[in-house]
Amino acid sequence: MKDGYHIAVAGATGAVGNEMIKILEEQKFPVASLKLLASSRSAGKTLDFRGKSLTVEELREDSFEGVDIALFSAGAAASRQFAPAAADSGCVVIDNSSGWRMDPEVPLVVPEVNPHAVADYRNKGIIANPNCSTIQMVVVLKPIYDAVGIERVVVSTYQAVSGTGKLAMQELMDQTRLLLNFQEVTPEVYPYRIAFNCFPHIGGFLENGYTEEEMKMVYETQKIMEDPDIRVSATTVRIPVFYGHSEAVNIQTSRKLSAKDARVLLFRAPGVKVLDNPDERIYPMPLEAAGIDDTLVGRIREDISIENGLDLWIVADNIRKGAALNTVQIAELLAKEYL
Ligand code: 25A
Ligand code: L14
Numbered sequence: 112m113k114d115g116y117h118i119a120v121a122g123a124t125g126a127v128g129n130e131m132i133k134i135l136e137e138q139k140f141p142v143a144s145l146k147l148l149a150s151s152r153s154a155g156k157t158l159d160f161r162g163k164s165l166t167v168e169e170l171r172e173d174s175f176e177g178v179d180i181a182l183f184s185a186g187a188a189a190s191r192q193f194a195p196a197a198a199d200s201g202c203v204v205i206d207n208s209s210g211w212r213m214d215p216e217v218p219l220v221v222p223e224v225n226p227h228a229v230a231d232y233r234n235k236g237i238i239a240n241p242n243c244s245t246i247q248m249v250v251v252l253k254p255i256y257d258a259v260g261i262e263r264v265v266v267s268t269y270q271a272v273s274g275t276g277k278l279a280m281q282e283l284m285d286q287t288r289l290l291l292n293f294q295e296v297t298p299e300v301y302p303y304r305i306a307f308n309c310f311p312h313i314g315g316f317l318e319n320g321y322t323e324e325e326m327k328m329v330y331e332t333q334k335i336m337e338d339p340d341i342r343v344s345a346t347t348v349r350i351p352v353f354y355g356h357s358e359a360v361n362i363q364t365s366r367k368l369s370a371k372d373a374r375v376l377l378f379r380a381p382g383v384k385v386l387d388n389p390d391e392r393i394y395p396m397p398l399e400a401a402g403i404d405d406t407l408v409g410r411i412r413e414d415i416s417i418e419n420g421l422d423l424w425i426v427a428d429n430i431r432k433g434a435a436l437n438t439v440q441i442a443e444l445l446a447k448e449y450l
Contacts, residue, residue, distance in 0.1 A: 112447050115143025119178045119202070121170050121193065122185030123147035124156060126277050127207055130435035131182050132160055140443060148174055149185070172196035179450060180442050183207060184434065198236025203450070205238045205441050207434050209323075212239040212331060219334050221246050222440045223382045224253045229444050238441055243433025244268050244324065244347060244356055245331040250406045250432070251425050252362065254380040255373060256336060259419075260365030263342040266328065269350045269357040270313060271397060274429050275300060283351055305351050313347040322347060355397025356429040364419045370411050373421055377408055382432070387411050395426035406432055 118135065122128040128149070135142055145160050148170040156167045168174065170189065175181055175197040183190050183197075183206040190210035197204050211217045218228035219239045232238045241249075244266075252261060272279040279300045286296045286306035298304050302312065314323030321329075325345040333339050368376075377385050386395045387409040395407030406427040414420025427433060 113141070113450065115141045116179040116442075116446060116450070117144045117146070117177055118142050118442075119146040119148055119175060119181040119197075121148040121174075121181060121183045121189065121197075122207075123158060123167055124149040124153040125184055126273055126280070126430055127184035127434045128182075129158075130430045131184065131438060132158060134431070134435050134439045136161055138439060138443075140439060140446075146174070146178060150189075173200075175200035175202050178202040180205065180445065182438050182442065184438070186210075194237050195235075203232050203236055203238065203445060205240060205438050205445070207240040207438050209242065209327065210239075211235075211237050212241060212327075213334070214239075219331060220441050220444075221249055221335055221437060222444050223380070224249050225335055225337065226444055229441065229449065232445065232449070238445070240434065240438045240441065241331045241335060242324070242327040243274055243427075243429040244270065244345075244358065245328050245335070246433050246437055247356060247406045247425055247427035247429075248328070248358055248360060249332055249335050250382050250427075251360075251377065251380070251408050251423060252332075253336070254376045254383075255362065255364065255368065255421070256338075258372075258376055259368045261341055261362050262365055262419075263363040264332070264344070265361040266343070266345045267359045268313075268324075268328075268345065268347045269309075269352070269359075270324075270347060271352045271354050271356055271429055272305060272349065273354050274313075274356070274433070279305075280353055283353065287351075301349065305349065307351065309348055309350045311346055311348045313349055321345070352397050354401035354428055354430060355426055356433060357395070357397055358425045360423045360425055361414060362421050362423070363417060364421065367419050368421060370413050370421065373411050373423075377411070382406055383408060385409065385411070394424060397426055400426045400428050402428060402431070404428075404431060404436055
Protein backbone atom coordinates (compact mmCIF):
# COMPACT_ATOMS: atom_id res chain seq x y z
CA MET A 112 0.00 0.00 0.00
CA LYS A 113 1.35 3.39 -0.99
CA ASP A 114 0.95 6.56 1.09
CA GLY A 115 -1.51 8.03 -1.37
CA TYR A 116 -3.36 7.19 -4.59
CA HIS A 117 -4.54 9.42 -7.41
CA ILE A 118 -8.25 8.72 -7.72
CA ALA A 119 -10.82 9.71 -10.37
CA VAL A 120 -14.60 9.40 -10.01
CA ALA A 121 -16.47 9.19 -13.33
CA GLY A 122 -20.16 9.98 -12.83
CA ALA A 123 -19.28 12.17 -9.84
CA THR A 124 -22.52 14.17 -9.98
CA GLY A 125 -24.85 11.17 -9.80
CA ALA A 126 -26.39 9.57 -6.74
CA VAL A 127 -23.70 6.87 -6.59
CA GLY A 128 -20.77 9.18 -7.51
CA ASN A 129 -21.76 11.58 -4.72
CA GLU A 130 -21.74 8.72 -2.23
CA MET A 131 -18.34 7.52 -3.47
CA ILE A 132 -16.90 10.95 -2.70
CA LYS A 133 -18.49 10.89 0.75
CA ILE A 134 -17.09 7.43 1.51
CA LEU A 135 -13.60 8.39 0.32
CA GLU A 136 -13.88 11.30 2.75
CA GLU A 137 -15.07 9.13 5.68
CA GLN A 138 -12.74 6.19 5.31
CA LYS A 139 -9.06 6.23 5.92
CA PHE A 140 -8.41 5.51 2.25
CA PRO A 141 -5.23 7.41 1.32
CA VAL A 142 -6.30 9.83 -1.42
CA ALA A 143 -3.37 11.83 -2.85
CA SER A 144 -5.59 13.62 -5.36
CA LEU A 145 -9.20 13.40 -6.53
CA LYS A 146 -10.43 14.14 -10.04
CA LEU A 147 -14.19 14.51 -10.62
CA LEU A 148 -15.62 13.61 -14.03
CA ALA A 149 -19.14 13.62 -15.48
CA SER A 150 -20.89 14.41 -18.74
CA SER A 151 -20.57 17.83 -20.39
CA ARG A 152 -23.91 18.70 -18.72
CA SER A 153 -22.16 18.88 -15.36
CA ALA A 154 -18.72 20.19 -16.37
CA GLY A 155 -17.87 23.32 -14.38
CA LYS A 156 -20.03 22.41 -11.35
CA THR A 157 -18.15 22.24 -8.06
CA LEU A 158 -18.27 19.60 -5.31
CA ASP A 159 -16.60 19.61 -1.89
CA PHE A 160 -13.98 17.10 -0.80
CA ARG A 161 -12.17 17.36 2.56
CA GLY A 162 -12.95 21.06 2.84
CA LYS A 163 -11.82 21.91 -0.69
CA SER A 164 -14.03 22.75 -3.63
CA LEU A 165 -13.26 20.65 -6.75
CA THR A 166 -14.45 21.42 -10.27
CA VAL A 167 -16.17 18.69 -12.29
CA GLU A 168 -14.55 18.06 -15.66
CA GLU A 169 -16.01 16.43 -18.75
CA LEU A 170 -15.23 12.69 -18.94
CA ARG A 171 -12.92 12.08 -21.92
CA GLU A 172 -10.57 9.39 -23.10
CA ASP A 173 -7.58 11.48 -22.04
CA SER A 174 -8.92 12.21 -18.54
CA PHE A 175 -6.86 9.49 -16.84
CA GLU A 176 -3.18 10.49 -17.18
CA GLY A 177 -1.53 10.00 -13.78
CA VAL A 178 -4.62 8.40 -12.22
CA ASP A 179 -4.05 5.15 -10.23
CA ILE A 180 -7.65 4.06 -9.64
CA ALA A 181 -10.78 5.24 -11.50
CA LEU A 182 -14.16 4.63 -9.88
CA PHE A 183 -16.84 4.60 -12.58
CA SER A 184 -20.57 5.10 -12.07
CA ALA A 185 -21.69 6.81 -15.23
CA GLY A 186 -23.91 4.10 -16.67
CA ALA A 187 -23.13 1.17 -18.93
CA ALA A 188 -22.78 3.14 -22.17
CA ALA A 189 -20.21 5.56 -20.73
CA SER A 190 -18.31 2.67 -19.09
CA ARG A 191 -18.13 0.69 -22.30
CA GLN A 192 -16.90 3.78 -24.10
CA PHE A 193 -14.36 5.13 -21.60
CA ALA A 194 -13.12 2.31 -19.34
CA PRO A 195 -10.75 0.77 -21.94
CA ALA A 196 -9.07 4.14 -22.57
CA ALA A 197 -8.75 4.68 -18.82
CA ALA A 198 -7.14 1.25 -18.41
CA ASP A 199 -4.80 1.98 -21.32
CA SER A 200 -3.60 5.08 -19.48
CA GLY A 201 -2.37 2.77 -16.74
CA CYS A 202 -5.07 3.04 -14.10
CA VAL A 203 -7.32 0.30 -12.75
CA VAL A 204 -11.02 0.90 -13.38
CA ILE A 205 -13.57 -0.25 -10.81
CA ASP A 206 -16.87 -0.04 -12.63
CA ASN A 207 -20.27 0.16 -10.98
CA SER A 208 -22.31 -0.16 -14.18
CA SER A 209 -23.59 -3.32 -15.84
CA GLY A 210 -21.27 -2.70 -18.81
CA TRP A 211 -18.48 -5.18 -17.95
CA ARG A 212 -19.94 -7.50 -15.33
CA MET A 213 -20.46 -10.53 -17.51
CA ASP A 214 -17.22 -10.21 -19.49
CA PRO A 215 -15.42 -13.49 -18.62
CA GLU A 216 -12.10 -11.65 -18.35
CA VAL A 217 -13.42 -9.05 -15.93
CA PRO A 218 -13.66 -10.06 -12.26
CA LEU A 219 -16.96 -9.34 -10.49
CA VAL A 220 -16.14 -8.75 -6.85
CA VAL A 221 -17.79 -8.57 -3.44
CA PRO A 222 -14.88 -8.34 -0.96
CA GLU A 223 -16.60 -10.52 1.69
CA VAL A 224 -17.32 -13.23 -0.89
CA ASN A 225 -14.62 -13.56 -3.57
CA PRO A 226 -11.72 -11.21 -2.70
CA HIS A 227 -9.24 -13.44 -4.57
CA ALA A 228 -10.92 -12.56 -7.90
CA VAL A 229 -9.47 -9.02 -7.69
CA ALA A 230 -6.18 -10.48 -9.02
CA ASP A 231 -7.85 -10.80 -12.44
CA TYR A 232 -7.85 -7.00 -12.80
CA ARG A 233 -4.65 -7.72 -14.75
CA ASN A 234 -6.65 -9.11 -17.71
CA LYS A 235 -8.23 -5.85 -18.83
CA GLY A 236 -7.44 -3.32 -16.09
CA ILE A 237 -11.14 -3.43 -15.16
CA ILE A 238 -12.95 -4.80 -12.11
CA ALA A 239 -16.75 -4.83 -12.09
CA ASN A 240 -18.96 -3.99 -9.12
CA PRO A 241 -22.10 -6.16 -9.06
CA ASN A 242 -25.73 -5.07 -9.12
CA CYS A 243 -27.00 -3.76 -5.78
CA SER A 244 -29.62 -6.51 -5.29
CA THR A 245 -27.02 -9.21 -5.97
CA ILE A 246 -24.42 -7.78 -3.57
CA GLN A 247 -26.58 -7.75 -0.46
CA MET A 248 -27.88 -11.23 -1.20
CA VAL A 249 -24.50 -12.93 -1.74
CA VAL A 250 -22.94 -11.34 1.35
CA VAL A 251 -25.52 -13.30 3.38
CA LEU A 252 -25.60 -16.45 1.24
CA LYS A 253 -21.84 -17.01 1.20
CA PRO A 254 -21.36 -18.27 4.79
CA ILE A 255 -24.37 -20.57 4.40
CA TYR A 256 -23.07 -21.82 1.05
CA ASP A 257 -19.67 -22.61 2.57
CA ALA A 258 -21.24 -24.48 5.49
CA VAL A 259 -23.96 -26.59 3.85
CA GLY A 260 -24.12 -25.82 0.12
CA ILE A 261 -26.97 -24.03 -1.68
CA GLU A 262 -28.98 -25.68 -4.47
CA ARG A 263 -31.60 -23.07 -5.24
CA VAL A 264 -32.58 -19.49 -4.38
CA VAL A 265 -36.00 -17.88 -4.87
CA VAL A 266 -35.96 -14.14 -4.20
CA SER A 267 -38.40 -11.23 -4.35
CA THR A 268 -36.99 -7.72 -4.03
CA TYR A 269 -38.47 -4.45 -2.78
CA GLN A 270 -36.19 -1.83 -4.34
CA ALA A 271 -35.73 1.85 -3.49
CA VAL A 272 -35.96 4.58 -6.11
CA SER A 273 -32.42 5.89 -5.43
CA GLY A 274 -31.17 2.99 -7.57
CA THR A 275 -32.52 4.79 -10.62
CA GLY A 276 -30.75 8.03 -9.72
CA LYS A 277 -31.51 11.53 -8.54
CA LEU A 278 -34.30 12.23 -11.04
CA ALA A 279 -36.25 9.23 -9.72
CA MET A 280 -35.88 10.40 -6.12
CA GLN A 281 -37.19 13.80 -7.19
CA GLU A 282 -40.12 12.10 -8.97
CA LEU A 283 -41.18 10.21 -5.83
CA MET A 284 -40.91 13.39 -3.77
CA ASP A 285 -42.88 15.52 -6.26
CA GLN A 286 -45.60 12.92 -6.85
CA THR A 287 -46.12 12.41 -3.11
CA ARG A 288 -46.45 16.13 -2.50
CA LEU A 289 -48.82 16.64 -5.45
CA LEU A 290 -51.05 13.69 -4.54
CA LEU A 291 -51.38 14.84 -0.94
CA ASN A 292 -52.56 18.16 -2.38
CA PHE A 293 -55.17 16.41 -4.57
CA GLN A 294 -53.29 17.29 -7.78
CA GLU A 295 -52.65 15.21 -10.91
CA VAL A 296 -49.26 13.57 -11.52
CA THR A 297 -47.60 12.56 -14.79
CA PRO A 298 -44.98 9.79 -14.56
CA GLU A 299 -41.70 10.66 -16.30
CA VAL A 300 -38.82 8.54 -15.06
CA TYR A 301 -40.92 5.43 -14.37
CA PRO A 302 -43.63 3.90 -16.57
CA TYR A 303 -46.24 4.31 -13.83
CA ARG A 304 -46.86 6.44 -10.79
CA ILE A 305 -44.42 5.36 -8.06
CA ALA A 306 -45.96 7.28 -5.14
CA PHE A 307 -48.33 4.99 -3.15
CA ASN A 308 -47.75 2.22 -5.71
CA CYS A 309 -45.28 -0.54 -6.64
CA PHE A 310 -44.50 -2.39 -9.86
CA PRO A 311 -42.73 -5.66 -10.77
CA HIS A 312 -40.66 -4.07 -13.49
CA ILE A 313 -36.97 -3.10 -13.14
CA GLY A 314 -34.94 -2.97 -16.34
CA GLY A 315 -36.35 -4.14 -19.66
CA PHE A 316 -38.35 -7.32 -20.23
CA LEU A 317 -36.50 -10.23 -21.85
CA GLU A 318 -37.55 -13.14 -24.11
CA ASN A 319 -37.87 -15.53 -21.16
CA GLY A 320 -40.38 -13.33 -19.32
CA TYR A 321 -37.91 -12.13 -16.70
CA THR A 322 -36.57 -8.55 -16.50
CA GLU A 323 -32.94 -7.50 -16.92
CA GLU A 324 -32.66 -6.82 -13.19
CA GLU A 325 -33.94 -10.33 -12.43
CA MET A 326 -31.49 -12.01 -14.79
CA LYS A 327 -28.61 -9.91 -13.40
CA MET A 328 -29.36 -11.53 -10.03
CA VAL A 329 -29.13 -14.98 -11.63
CA TYR A 330 -25.94 -14.57 -13.67
CA GLU A 331 -24.08 -12.38 -11.20
CA THR A 332 -24.81 -14.70 -8.25
CA GLN A 333 -23.43 -17.66 -10.21
CA LYS A 334 -20.32 -15.72 -11.25
CA ILE A 335 -19.50 -14.29 -7.80
CA MET A 336 -20.15 -17.59 -5.97
CA GLU A 337 -18.17 -19.37 -8.72
CA ASP A 338 -20.93 -21.96 -9.06
CA PRO A 339 -22.84 -22.06 -12.37
CA ASP A 340 -25.13 -24.73 -10.90
CA ILE A 341 -26.85 -22.56 -8.28
CA ARG A 342 -30.41 -22.13 -9.49
CA VAL A 343 -31.83 -18.65 -8.94
CA SER A 344 -35.29 -17.26 -9.71
CA ALA A 345 -35.99 -13.59 -8.97
CA THR A 346 -38.90 -11.16 -9.05
CA THR A 347 -37.69 -7.57 -8.74
CA VAL A 348 -40.13 -4.91 -7.57
CA ARG A 349 -39.85 -1.13 -7.27
CA ILE A 350 -41.40 0.36 -4.15
CA PRO A 351 -41.83 3.98 -3.00
CA VAL A 352 -38.85 4.04 -0.60
CA PHE A 353 -35.89 6.40 -1.08
CA TYR A 354 -32.94 4.38 0.26
CA GLY A 355 -32.53 0.67 1.06
CA HIS A 356 -33.43 -2.44 -0.90
CA SER A 357 -35.22 -5.29 0.90
CA GLU A 358 -35.30 -8.93 -0.19
CA ALA A 359 -37.40 -11.92 0.81
CA VAL A 360 -35.05 -14.83 0.11
CA ASN A 361 -35.92 -18.53 0.17
CA ILE A 362 -33.05 -20.98 -0.15
CA GLN A 363 -32.78 -24.71 -0.52
CA THR A 364 -29.55 -25.97 0.99
CA SER A 365 -27.71 -29.21 0.11
CA ARG A 366 -27.59 -30.30 3.75
CA LYS A 367 -29.94 -29.41 6.57
CA LEU A 368 -29.20 -26.17 8.45
CA SER A 369 -31.38 -25.19 11.39
CA ALA A 370 -32.48 -21.58 11.78
CA LYS A 371 -30.50 -21.47 15.02
CA ASP A 372 -27.28 -22.61 13.31
CA ALA A 373 -27.86 -20.20 10.42
CA ARG A 374 -28.16 -17.37 12.94
CA VAL A 375 -24.85 -18.40 14.55
CA LEU A 376 -23.12 -18.52 11.16
CA LEU A 377 -24.46 -15.10 10.22
CA PHE A 378 -23.49 -13.54 13.56
CA ARG A 379 -19.88 -14.27 12.62
CA ALA A 380 -20.15 -13.27 8.95
CA PRO A 381 -18.17 -10.21 7.82
CA GLY A 382 -20.27 -7.24 6.70
CA VAL A 383 -23.47 -8.82 8.06
CA LYS A 384 -25.53 -7.78 11.07
CA VAL A 385 -28.25 -10.07 12.40
CA LEU A 386 -31.39 -8.24 13.57
CA ASP A 387 -33.67 -11.11 14.42
CA ASN A 388 -35.83 -11.03 17.50
CA PRO A 389 -39.50 -11.13 16.52
CA ASP A 390 -40.64 -11.10 20.18
CA GLU A 391 -39.17 -7.64 20.50
CA ARG A 392 -40.30 -6.68 16.99
CA ILE A 393 -36.69 -6.62 15.80
CA TYR A 394 -36.18 -7.19 12.09
CA PRO A 395 -34.36 -5.17 9.39
CA MET A 396 -36.05 -2.27 7.62
CA PRO A 397 -34.82 0.14 4.94
CA LEU A 398 -35.16 3.06 7.36
CA GLU A 399 -32.46 1.50 9.54
CA ALA A 400 -30.28 0.30 6.70
CA ALA A 401 -30.00 3.73 5.06
CA GLY A 402 -26.61 5.29 5.68
CA ILE A 403 -24.95 2.27 7.29
CA ASP A 404 -22.38 -0.17 5.93
CA ASP A 405 -23.61 -3.57 7.13
CA THR A 406 -26.09 -5.79 5.33
CA LEU A 407 -28.94 -6.54 7.73
CA VAL A 408 -30.62 -9.94 8.00
CA GLY A 409 -33.55 -11.14 10.05
CA ARG A 410 -36.74 -13.28 10.02
CA ILE A 411 -34.41 -16.29 9.76
CA ARG A 412 -36.64 -19.35 9.84
CA GLU A 413 -36.93 -22.89 8.53
CA ASP A 414 -39.17 -23.24 5.49
CA ILE A 415 -42.12 -25.45 6.53
CA SER A 416 -42.81 -26.52 2.93
CA ILE A 417 -39.54 -28.30 1.99
CA GLU A 418 -36.87 -30.50 3.54
CA ASN A 419 -33.77 -28.26 3.56
CA GLY A 420 -35.24 -24.79 3.25
CA LEU A 421 -34.57 -21.46 4.95
CA ASP A 422 -36.33 -18.11 4.69
CA LEU A 423 -34.48 -14.85 5.22
CA TRP A 424 -35.21 -11.11 5.04
CA ILE A 425 -32.20 -9.10 3.86
CA VAL A 426 -31.93 -5.29 3.79
CA ALA A 427 -29.04 -2.98 2.82
CA ASP A 428 -28.39 0.56 1.65
CA ASN A 429 -28.42 0.14 -2.13
CA ILE A 430 -26.29 3.22 -2.73
CA ARG A 431 -23.67 2.28 -0.10
CA LYS A 432 -23.10 -1.51 0.11
CA GLY A 433 -25.06 -1.90 -3.13
CA ALA A 434 -22.82 0.48 -5.05
CA ALA A 435 -20.42 3.14 -3.71
CA LEU A 436 -19.20 1.38 -0.56
CA ASN A 437 -18.57 -1.95 -2.29
CA THR A 438 -16.62 -0.09 -5.00
CA VAL A 439 -14.42 1.69 -2.44
CA GLN A 440 -13.92 -1.60 -0.56
CA ILE A 441 -12.67 -3.16 -3.81
CA ALA A 442 -10.31 -0.18 -4.22
CA GLU A 443 -8.98 -0.75 -0.69
CA LEU A 444 -8.39 -4.43 -1.37
CA LEU A 445 -6.69 -3.64 -4.67
CA ALA A 446 -4.45 -1.01 -3.09
CA LYS A 447 -3.54 -3.19 -0.11
CA GLU A 448 -2.75 -6.39 -2.01
CA TYR A 449 -1.73 -5.37 -5.51
CA LEU A 450 -0.78 -1.71 -6.10
O1 25A B 1 -25.28 0.24 -15.63
P1 25A B 1 -26.55 0.90 -16.05
O2 25A B 1 -27.70 -0.01 -16.01
O3 25A B 1 -26.43 1.67 -17.33
O4 25A B 1 -26.92 2.01 -14.99
C1 25A B 1 -26.10 2.44 -14.03
C2 25A B 1 -26.59 3.78 -13.55
O5 25A B 1 -27.57 3.52 -12.54
C3 25A B 1 -27.34 4.33 -11.41
C4 25A B 1 -26.14 5.18 -11.68
O6 25A B 1 -26.64 6.47 -12.04
C5 25A B 1 -25.47 4.54 -12.86
O7 25A B 1 -24.95 5.55 -13.73
N1 25A B 1 -27.22 3.50 -10.25
C6 25A B 1 -27.88 3.67 -9.10
N2 25A B 1 -27.62 2.73 -8.23
C7 25A B 1 -26.75 1.91 -8.82
C8 25A B 1 -26.08 0.73 -8.43
N3 25A B 1 -26.27 0.17 -7.24
C9 25A B 1 -26.50 2.41 -10.10
N4 25A B 1 -25.64 1.81 -10.90
C10 25A B 1 -25.05 0.72 -10.50
N5 25A B 1 -25.24 0.17 -9.29
P2 25A B 1 -26.38 7.76 -11.17
O8 25A B 1 -27.57 8.61 -11.27
O9 25A B 1 -25.83 7.44 -9.87
O10 25A B 1 -25.22 8.47 -11.97
C11 25A B 1 -25.21 8.87 -13.26
C12 25A B 1 -23.86 9.62 -13.39
O11 25A B 1 -23.27 9.33 -14.62
C13 25A B 1 -22.99 10.57 -15.30
N6 25A B 1 -23.04 10.34 -16.72
C14 25A B 1 -24.07 9.91 -17.46
N7 25A B 1 -23.71 9.80 -18.75
C15 25A B 1 -22.44 10.16 -18.83
C16 25A B 1 -22.00 10.51 -17.54
N8 25A B 1 -20.77 10.95 -17.30
C17 25A B 1 -19.93 11.00 -18.36
N9 25A B 1 -20.27 10.68 -19.60
C18 25A B 1 -21.50 10.26 -19.89
N10 25A B 1 -21.81 9.94 -21.15
C19 25A B 1 -24.00 11.51 -14.79
O12 25A B 1 -23.57 12.83 -14.89
C20 25A B 1 -24.09 11.11 -13.33
O13 25A B 1 -23.03 11.69 -12.62
P3 25A B 1 -24.45 13.91 -15.65
O14 25A B 1 -23.59 15.09 -15.73
O15 25A B 1 -24.96 13.35 -16.96
O16 25A B 1 -25.73 14.14 -14.79
C21 25A B 1 -25.66 14.96 -13.68
C22 25A B 1 -27.07 15.29 -13.23
O17 25A B 1 -27.90 15.65 -14.35
C23 25A B 1 -29.23 15.18 -14.20
N11 25A B 1 -29.60 14.41 -15.40
C24 25A B 1 -29.35 13.12 -15.65
N12 25A B 1 -29.83 12.76 -16.85
C25 25A B 1 -30.40 13.87 -17.37
C26 25A B 1 -30.24 14.92 -16.45
N13 25A B 1 -30.69 16.16 -16.69
C27 25A B 1 -31.31 16.37 -17.86
N14 25A B 1 -31.49 15.42 -18.79
C28 25A B 1 -31.04 14.16 -18.59
N15 25A B 1 -31.23 13.22 -19.52
C29 25A B 1 -29.25 14.38 -12.95
O18 25A B 1 -29.84 15.16 -11.92
C30 25A B 1 -27.79 14.09 -12.66
O19 25A B 1 -27.56 14.01 -11.29
O1 L14 C 1 -27.37 -2.81 -12.83
O2 L14 C 1 -32.91 1.02 -11.22
O3 L14 C 1 -26.39 -1.75 -11.27
O4 L14 C 1 -32.56 0.38 -9.17
C1 L14 C 1 -28.70 -0.71 -10.42
C2 L14 C 1 -29.87 0.15 -10.12
C3 L14 C 1 -29.68 -1.29 -12.64
C4 L14 C 1 -30.88 -0.41 -12.29
C5 L14 C 1 -27.33 -1.89 -12.03
C6 L14 C 1 -32.27 0.40 -10.37
C7 L14 C 1 -28.46 -0.87 -11.89
C8 L14 C 1 -31.08 -0.40 -10.81
